Amino acid sequence: MEQRKCLLAGGNLLQAHTWKGLLQVAGIQVELRGEALLGGVGELPVDLQNVELWVYESELAKAQSQLDSLGGDRPQWQCLHCHEMNEASFELCWHCSSERSEAHN
Numbered sequence: 640m641e642q643r644k645c646l647l648a649g650g651n652l653l654q655a656h657t658w659k660g661l662l663q664v665a666g667i668q669v670e671l672r673g674e675a676l677l678g679g680v681g682e683l684p685v686d687l688q689n690v691e692l693w694v695y696e697s698e699l700a701k702a703q704s705q706l707d708s709l710g711g712d713r714p715q716w717q718c719l720h721c722h723e724m725n726e727a728s729f730e731l732c733w734h735c736s737s738e739r740s741e742a743h744n
Contacts, residue, residue: 642696643670646703647714648689654714655690658706662694667702669694689717 659669670693694702715724718732719740725732730739
């Protein structure tokens with residue numbers, strides 16, 4: 640069975656569903672994870688509150704290219720060290736200078 644990889648993670652459920660739909664229209668199978676956990680905001684650890692889009696490893700490059708071609712804003716990412724939110728274009732956390740880390744890749 641082929642492994643899935645996390646394409647992106649963010650807290651905006653509406654945008655995650657929009658991207659999921661656009662990727663599916665392009666023929667890419669997408670799994671949305673973490674949607675049910677958003678009800679626990681404030682009760683769950685911060686690193687568990689992300690909505691994530693997962694795709695098969697073989698479709699990862701195609702999915703990334705598809706999202707890049709949309710020209711839309713990419714989601715912010717959360718620093719695993721200090722939990723600050725950072726703009727998608729940042730490779731280092733603005734607050735603590737930790738490197739961007741994709742927890743599930």
